[in-house]
Amino acid sequence: MGMSLGKKLLLINAAALTCPGTINLAAETEESGNFYTYTTPENIIFLIGDGMGIEYVSAYRYLQDDARTAIVDDTAFDPYLTGMQSTHADDPEANVTDSAAAATAMAAGVKTYNSSIAVDNDRSAVQTVLEAAKAQGKATGLVVTSEVTHATPAAFAAHVADRQNMRAIADDYYDDRIDGAHKIDVLFGGGRDLLIRSDRNLVEEFQTDGYSYVDSRVELRQNRDSRVVGLFADRGLPYSIDRTNDVPSLAEMTESAIERLSRDDDGFFLLVEGSQIDWAGHDNDIVAAMSEMADFEQAFQTAIDFAQEDGDTLVIATADHSVGGLSVGADGYYDWDGDSVRTARRTPDFIAREILTGADVQETLDAYIGIELRSEEIAAVRKAARTEGFSATDDAIEAIFDARSHTGWTTDGHTGEDVPVYAAGPGRTQFAGHIDNTDIAKKLFRLLGADADITDE
Incomplete structure (x- = not known):
């Protein structure tokens, strides 16, 4: 038969x-x-590469490829490519999304205006998947390299009309409860200045409620408590390539969060953001962008490793939008050469600051760029440092890497193309094909078995 x-x-x-x-x-x-149909995953790890359009993944694939092999090597993301998602906002003035509207769409399943933090166009609060997970008794966490109150993490755990009001977001993290319990069990990233303030010390308030507080990589490793706030910079963390040993990587924060959250018998929901891919794209800085891609890839692999061992964890990774109009190849060259990017030891931002604090231009460039420079390249940086200040000096250094690698940029803002979706674990194929960013939340609500006040369209 x-x-x-x-x-x-x-x-x-x-x-x-x-x-x-x-x-x-x-x-x-x-x-x-x-x-x-699929069994409901006990745990969900949702990773967002802020600004990580497909061109960033492509450039990173070129960068990490072993030239000795016959084919281009996969990134850690590639085996898990599941689909693509559209990213447009519901804003009367802009259809290209910002991070707040995109995160609200992925967290709550609703289209809304740019700058919104988990509120609809009428400014009413909308339930998020993190809140739904907490209502089911699951442990929850936010792990980022930006301020913990930045747009993407905020849209999962706060409700504020304007993303710029990060003090209100910080207050919401403490004040807004689910059945009397704090929404967030593990909170890792930057933003000390936003939680430890003259008008209110939220860290002390969390500690009163039984949380631990850590502010260094050593303390993160030593602390074993299930509920903890970890703030490792006054605002955003340094770019990965510029970090000192005292600042944990995104992978280290992710691993630490998973270890704590996985103790909960009801499971957990964890949001992880590679926040500064976006910041690098806004600055048109290919060195910083690839540094942040590496940091995010390692965090993704950490989540995959846990999921493979656990067997009951759904891992999703995507972007909220792309940024910068990055082109892998520029100026008519059919060759993207990552050698200059690969050998860089610091970002142009870091190098420019060193020069403007009095370091010798050529010695500093030689120390951190890792390739032999032409006299005109050194002269351009020297002139900018002498007469035009930080931004021009930074731009002159970035121009060296762009010209050498044949990297192009079209804007310092966001762009509206679709972005990739990667998934692994129970429910993976729910995210296959072309979906909208609101579908991410809708599918997560269903996998959680949660009722959300959203309408399918």
């Missing part, structure tokens, strides 16, 4: 999901008519 189409599709689907480098979902898959 011939095999039914449904069973053939099921076998094809299961085979695809057991290929090398992916998590086996066959055990979680069952036939249901022409559809497939």
Whole structure:
């Protein structure tokens, strides 16, 4: 007797999901008519590379490729590519989204205006997937390299009309409760100045409620408590390539958060953001952008490693938008040369600050750029430092890397193209194909078995 189409599709689907480098979902898959259902994952790790358009992944693939091999090597993301998502906002003045509107869409399943933090166009609060997870008794966490009150993490755990009001966001983290409990169990990132203030010390208030506080990499490693606030810079963390040993990497913060949250018998929801891919794109800084891509990739791999061992964790990674109009190849050259980016030891920002504090221009460039420079390149930096200040000096250094690598940029703002979606674990195929950013939240609500006040369109 011939095999039914449904069973053939099921076998094809299961085979695809057991290929090398992916998590086996066959055990979680069952036939249901022409559809497939999945057991609800106990844990969800949602990673957002802020500004990580597909061109950033492509450039990073070139950068980390081993030239000795015959084919271009995959990034850690590539085996888990599941689909693409659209990113537009519902803003009367701008259809290209900012991080706040995009995060609100992915956190709550609603389109809204730019600058909104988990509020609809009428400024009413909308439930987020983190809040739904907490209502089910799950442990929750936010891990970022920006301020913990920045737009993306805020949209999962606060409700504020304007993303710029980061003090109100910080207050919301403490004041707004779910069934009397704090929404966030683990909070890691920057933003000391926003939680430890002259008018209110939220760290002390959290400590009164049983939280620990850490502010260095050493303290993060030594502390074992389940509920903890970790703030490692006054505002955003330094770019990954510029960090000192006292500042943890995104992967280290992610691993620490997972270890704490996974103790909860009801499971956990963790939001991880590689925040400063976006900041580098705004600055048109290819060195910083690739540094942050590496930092985010390591955090993604940390989540995948846990999910593979755990077997009951859904991992999703995507971007909120792209930024900068990055082109992998520019000025008519059919060659993106990552050698100059690969050998950089610090970002142009770091190098410019060193020069403007009195360091010799050529010695500083030689120390941190890692390639032999032309006299005209050194002269351009020297002139900018002598007469035009930080921004011009930074731009002159960035121009060296752009010219050498054939990197192009079209804007210092966001761009509106679709962005990739990567997923692994129970429910992975729910995110396949082309979806909207609001679909992320809608599908997460369903996987959580939570009722959300959203309308499917």
